[in-house]
Amino acid sequence: MNHIEKNGEYVGVVSKMGANGEGIIKENGCTVFVPFVLIGEKVRYKVLKVKGGIAFGKATEICAPAEERVRPKCKVYEKCGGCQLQHLKYKLQLALKSRIVKDCLSKIAFIDADVPACVRSDLEYGYRNKLQLPVRATEYGVTVGFFAQNSHRIVPISDCPIQPEWCGKIISAVKKYVSEYGVSAYDEKTESGIVKHVVVRDVSGKLIITVVANGDELPESDGLIRILREQFKVFSLYLNINKRNDNVILGEKFVRLYGKNKYAARDLGVKYEVGPESFVQINDGVRRRIYQDALKYSETDENTTVIDAYSGAGMLTAIFAKKSKKAIGVEIVKEAVNIADDLKKLNGLNGVMENVCAPCEEVLPEIMAKERKENSKCVLVLDPPRQGIDGKIIEAIKASVPDRIIYISCSPQTLSRDLGLIVGTLERKGDALVKSEVASGGYEIETIKTYDMFPQTKHVET
Structure with missing residues (x-):
């Protein structure tokens, strides 16, 4: 039974960092999450909310600051909801983000993977476009x-x-x-x-x-x-x-x-146009590195068909189309597909780039089965929204067995879930996900890289 009360004030030492960049303090059998504090710091904090053995607090005094603490550049840091890590040295932000991904893979998918330090952004500040x-x-x-x-x-x-x-x-x-x-x-x-x-x-x-x-x-x-x-x-x-x-x-x-x-x-050999409705990743340098690595790890060649699921405005589809036999983008948003079609024309990619407007979970199984039969090599690129990929796509992967899978994610939690199902460390039993006795997905993880698309914030790309 915990003995911690709402609005109570306590003094504790931060033992670890949470997935959202907050500090974690153990207090009277309760786990307390306190933002804007660092491991090893002794802090005075006020409890704002208690739910079971979990509490959320606000630091009122840093009694003993950590050596890793730096002065935030923002005048309204802690008031504005945009950044969570300006108080932490940048090198340690990178280490924290790679550890968050590693911990999620272990706790959610039972995958013990080597996750190197996060690929840094060229700009620690001033990076947003x-x-x-x-x-x-x-x-x-x-x-x-x-x-x-x-x-x-x-x-x-x-x-x-x-x-x-x-x-x-x-x-x-x-x-x-x-x-x-x-x-x-x-x-x-x-x-x-x-x-x-x-x-x-x-x-x-x-x-x-x-x-x-x-x-x-x-x-x-x-x-x-x-x-x-x-x-x-x-x-x-x-x-x-x-x-x-x-x-x-x-x-x-x-x-x-x-x-x-x-x-x-x-960018990367692809001409494109940007208007008021266009979507482009907000950190140009990091976006470029992710796309370069996706191309490298796909090992695509003139005999490869690349299926780009959740393809958005088609930028990555076009990059693959220039290097492969054919690239097929699948996207549900009609406006984005229209932009991708314009991109295809602008770059002279008729015949090697195809854009499909439909929900991925509805059309991807058929597309993958068809392309797998007709081509000697097939690469699947997954770049889903935060909620990850649909269960039907997992089944389509198991049925068509693409040669390589590139998964680009903005959520370590849903990435871990989906990787667990793909490599077979997780399986579904009814509505629940449970640990598999034997990994039997038919795939092994070759490389995991994290990228700091959003310096000074809790967010990480993988």
Whole structure:
């Protein structure tokens, strides 16, 4: 029985780090999770929530700081919900992330794997090519910033260290625009006000700026263009119309107000265009390393068919199409498939690149069976969303047995589950996953690499 109470204050020593970058303290038979603390630190903390033998707390004093602690660069760190690890030396962030993946593989899938230190980002700060800023009407007037963790309360900011230097200029421009022209910000309670979000995408120094509005027009848009031209040489400005009062940032309709429709870019031999609706991984350097490694480990050649499941806008499909007999991308989002078709035309990949719009779990078994019969070599690339792959895909893998599987994941938990089922250390019994007596999946793990796509945060790519 634990003897820890909500709102109670305690002093303890952090014994380990959790999967979300928080410190773990053992207190009176209870496991307490406390963010923004490090292993070995003696901390004073207040308990915010108790549930069974688990509690969640907030550090009120670092009594004995660890040598690994550094001063965060962000002025609102611990208030903004974006970063969790700015207080930890970067080299140790990398070690922590690889350990999180290793622990998940062991605890969830019973896989004892060697997971080397995380591949570092070239940029520890200023690495993001995308910015999403909520703009709200508050008791203090128009507020521009980020949402606090698990809330819609805005933390006001003037800059963000994980964004490029243009971030501060964008925030300043938005504030000047609403102030000079008296443009209203959105109020979630009354569902009134115009400006809801500002979304910016950086394409090799050229900015695509989208103002999300609760209305069909953007008031004084010429004034905003003038303010932006004072700061930026090359940019496009879009209005996005979103009158919904929910968590969805972008509406369906975009209206171009200034600048080019799209901007061209090139990466790993593939030409592509980026517009306001495009999806591109937010860390250009790390994305490039992941794609290079995916190509290397696939061992694809002119006799290989590559099936790219959850292919998104087709960038990786196009990279494989240039190096293989054929690459087939499967994606459920129609807009993404349309972009992938444009990518195919732009790069002259007709005949070697095919894009299928459908749920992976519905069409992948048939595609894999067909390609396995017709080709001497077949590689399956899996790049699913956070929830991982469907059970039907696991069965399709077992039935068609692709020569190699490349799995790119943003969730160590679902990656571990899916790998356990693929290599056979896990099996389903009813609705439950249990440890297999004998690993019988027919596959062995050859390489595991982790990548720091999101420095200063708890997130890791594998």
